[in-house]
Amino acid sequence: MxxxxxxxxxxxxxxxxxxxxxxxxxxxxxxxxxxxxxxxxxxxxxxxxxxxxxxxxxxxxxxxxxxxxxxxxxxxxxxxxxxxxxxxxxxxxxxxxxxxxxxxxxxxxxxxxxxxxxxxxxxxxxxxxxxxxxxxxxxxxxxxxxxxxxxxxxxxxxxxxxxxxxxxxxxxxxxxDAPHHDLVLAVTSHTPHLIAYTMVGVADHLKRVTESEVIKYSAAGFRDFTRIAASDPTMWRDVFLQNKEAVLDILGRFTEELFVLQRAIRMGDGPHLHDYFTRTRAIRRGIIEAGQDTAAPDFGRSLPAAGADVAKKP
Amino acid sequence: MxxxxxxxxxxxxxxxxxxxxxxxxxxxxxxxxxxxxxxxxxxxxxxxxxxxxxxxxxxxxxxxxxxxxxxxxxxxxxxxxxxxxxxxxxxxxxxxxxxxxxxxxxxxxxxxxxxxxxxxxxxxxxxxxxxxxxxxxxxxxxxxxxxxxxxxxxxxxxxxxxxxxxxxxxxxxxxxDAPHHDLVLAVTSHTPHLIAYTMVGVADHLKRVTESEVIKYSAAGFRDFTRIAASDPTMWRDVFLQNKEAVLDILGRFTEELFVLQRAIRMGDGPHLHDYFTRTRAIRRGIIEAGQDTAAPDFGRSLPAAGADVAKKP
Known part of the structure; x- marks a missing residue:
């Protein structure tokens, strides 16, 4: 070219x-x-x-x-x-x-x-x-x-x-336009990053569960969060400071939503949880159909062979 | 054998x-x-x-x-x-x-x-x-x-x-022992799943950002959450109802931690954010060293070739 x-x-x-x-x-x-x-x-x-x-x-x-x-x-x-x-x-x-x-x-x-x-x-x-x-x-x-x-x-x-x-x-x-960009990215990128950082921070602080257990047993879901929480700290500090309004807006919505689910757990409201978890599946399908993620299970991760390093570590 | x-x-x-x-x-x-x-x-x-x-x-x-x-x-x-x-x-x-x-x-x-x-x-x-x-x-x-x-x-x-x-x-x-199991899993699996479901739910509800934009621009972080939020709804409803105490405990810690970060954003406290984001990197390294995730960028995802399906979709 x-x-x-x-x-x-x-x-x-x-x-x-x-x-x-x-x-x-x-x-x-x-x-x-x-x-x-x-x-x-x-x-x-x-x-x-x-x-x-x-x-x-x-x-x-x-x-x-x-x-x-x-x-x-x-x-x-x-x-x-x-x-x-x-x-x-x-x-x-x-x-x-x-x-x-x-x-x-x-x-x-x-x-x-x-x-x-x-x-x-x-x-x-x-x-x-x-x-x-x-x-x-x-x-x-x-x-x-x-x-x-x-x-x-x-x-x-x-x-x-x-x-x-x-x-x-x-x-x-x-x-x-720029304001719309900043709102879209607050939803699809900035807030997810902050939440991932927070979840990893919680695991890090929790003293009853040792760090070694958090790491050993991370494959049950937690490890997905650690990838984006390993991103460049300076870049992300600046993102949150510079897109403050939109991030605080989406965070507020996130917290409200989380409290509703938390209440459903506390009250034992199974149908509410089941409905919620069913609706979120459709978004994943949309992302795969749009070519923005792989349909392979577990992101198609390749991992070390059986009985390799893990068994040898303390 | x-x-x-x-x-x-x-x-x-x-x-x-x-x-x-x-x-x-x-x-x-x-x-x-x-x-x-x-x-x-x-x-x-x-x-x-x-x-x-x-x-x-x-x-x-x-x-x-x-x-x-x-x-x-x-x-x-x-x-x-x-x-x-x-x-x-x-x-x-x-x-x-x-x-x-x-x-x-x-x-x-x-x-x-x-x-x-x-x-x-x-x-x-x-x-x-x-x-x-x-x-x-x-x-x-x-x-x-x-x-x-x-x-x-x-x-x-x-x-x-x-x-x-x-x-x-x-x-x-x-x-x-079983109580310790339930606490460890609340940290490494149950709470991360609930948070992922919540983040995907927020994106789904947000009317100013259309669903098509959430899907198109999901590669900026959000799509990582959609994978675990696509898990079986019945299985997960039961997990939250049956491990209620430990999940509510970890969710409380998560919310506290999130509020501290949210306040740092609101107050413009850059050093706090930078410190936090630096510490969470170490956990990712530990998980990779323990053979529980891949070191390949982006989980080693393989995606469709350039200019493939996306451009053709509305």
Whole structure:
């Protein structure tokens, strides 16, 4: 495929930026991919594994001459990074971001960008529980959604060109407004993460059940929660602080709902529980039919063979 | 391997009993596996796919001459089944069960069993979100834990023989007392399931976010919850009603913990959130090191190829 951008600058070199670089280079979507990360250790790793074509020692150097700049840092750091790069952006360049919250990022980044630079905020709904420059892989975005939330008046050509790049990396593109994005993500991502963190924290605190038992017997359901509760702490701290209103709204609904089920348990209301548990099955079927999860039992997990490591551990 | 039992009777022919039959027959662990299910449709399916050596039309017929009887029905149905089979049990037979709650099952089943029959309650920590006679597979128990909670005074030889059968199916055996079992499982299984059901219910109710968006954008975390919220509704209704005290205890702790995090979000307390999210990572590492989950990103899920079905759906 012909290159869609001449030079792409990645600010931040974690799971998302790394995967973008690998996907773009695999498909020849940019003539050059330049990268910068605040941490010297991350820059060294990126150089060592050849994650991008060129690693720079400042954000300013990375964006010079770039026609696409991708902000791939925790959402709480977006404003500061935007202020730093703004004077060095090429006229006509597009700036996008990959933050999990959109209103707060638009407010933090927008004011810094000069006239003639296009800002197209974005959010790839893709990722794993791993993080850092070694976590990326080119197939991360395949069949995943990538939401764009361009503010009114954004140049349609800048949006279309970015969308073409995203599709060429294998993702599906959808546009929506930023407040709606933040509410949808509060439901499908932010609140589930907070709840998973909480459940894992409860298990961690519980002294009557030792940690070794929590770990040994985790296959009965708990382990599913530990995957998303192993995600990057800085990224998630920022998500909750920056999408406060929507998360608190959904959390309130969650608590109400939980109390109704808790009361049904206390009162021995079997029919209520059975009805509730029957309705939730339909959503799982919908997700599998939409190609957003596997129908294989247990996510198709592969585990160590019988009698392997476990028996040997204390 | 030489057969460990002459005739094993399975009462209930769902995921667990079906998997036991397949595992026992694959390894030649019983001379005959007989099965019964209350539903005529389940019995027909079991006959059609040859799930057991022989399907009977009553529980009484199934247990006649069996030296091992496995109660594999929802925990709320255990007492009734025990009363039904009790007069037909062979002297010296062992009765076990596979229920997810142990104190309530011991209270419901124990009083019905005649002198000279050994009762060894058990719980395999294994399963998938699928249920019914077609859901079983021989490898289900490999490297999983199978907890036994024999009441004081249970014949040690009966326990040892059952443990040998379980190990021969690939599982690891541990003994503990029933109240401790019920607390451990409330943490590692029952409460996580209730929370997953609740989160999926919240998403289902939310009208501002349409169901189609919840499904489309589920890969951002939510879909992990939908797997365990797709489990068998009857089984789970009974678990919550029969392990009420322990589940309400853990739910109380969960809510407290959630409120502390919710307050940290409201007050903008970033350091608290970051600390919390850092500690929960360690538990995930422990689970992977103990061989109880895969280290592969995203559970090693395999999903449809790029641009496949999703784009075509409305």
């Amino acid at each position: 012909a290159a869609l951008y001449d030079r792409v600058a990645l600010i931040g070199l974690g799971l998302i930026a790394g995967s973008m670089s690998l996907a773009m280079r695999e498909a020849g979507l940019a003539r050059e991919v330049v990268g910068y990360a605040r941490s010297g250790a991350t820059r060294d790793t990126a150089r060592e594994i050849g994650l991008v074509d060129r690693v720079t020692d400042s954000a300013a150097d990375a964006v010079k001459g770039a026609d696409l700049v991708v902000l791939a840092v925790p959402v709480g750091a977006m404003g500061e990074v935007a202020a730093e790069i703004a004077p060095h952006l090429a006229p006509g360049a597009t700036v996008t971001d990959v933050g999990s919250v959109k209103q707060a990022v638009i407010e933090a980044v927008g004011p810094h960008l000069p006239e003639g630079v296009h800002f197209v905020p974005g959010h790839p709904l893709a990722g794993t529980e791993h993080s850092g420059p070694r976590a990326g892989f080119a197939a991360l975005f395949r069949n995943r959604w990538w939401l764009l939330t361009p503010p009114e008046g954004t140049d349609p050509e800048a949006v279309a060109r970015l969308a073409a790049l995203i599709r060429a990396m294998g993702a599906n593109v959808e546009e929506m | 030489a057969a460990l039992y002459d005739r094993v009777a399975l009462i209930g022919l769902g995921l667990i009993a079906g998997s036991m039959s397949l595992a026992m027959r694959e390894a030649g662990l019983a001379r005959e596996v007989v099965g019964y299910a209350r539903s005529g449709a389940t019995r027909d399916t079991a006959r059609e796919i040859g799930l057991v050596d022989r399907v009977t039309d009553s529980a009484a017929d199934a247990v006649k001459g069996a030296d091992l009887v496995v109660l594999a029905v929802p925990v709320g149905a255990m007492g009734e089944v025990a009363a039904e089979i009790a007069p037909h049990l062979a002297p010296g037979a062992t009765v076990t069960d596979v229920g997810s709650v142990k104190q309530a099952v011991i209270e419901a089943v124990g009083p019905h069993l005649p002198e000279g029959v050994h009762f060894v309650p058990g719980h395999p920590l294994a399963g998938t979100e699928h249920s019914g006679p077609r859901a079983g597979f021989a490898a289900l128990f490999r490297n999983r834990w199978w907890l036994l909670t024999p009441p004081e005074g249970t014949d040690p030889e009966a326990v040892a023989r059952l443990a040998a059968l379980i190990r021969a199916m690939g599982a690891n055996v541990e003994e503990m």
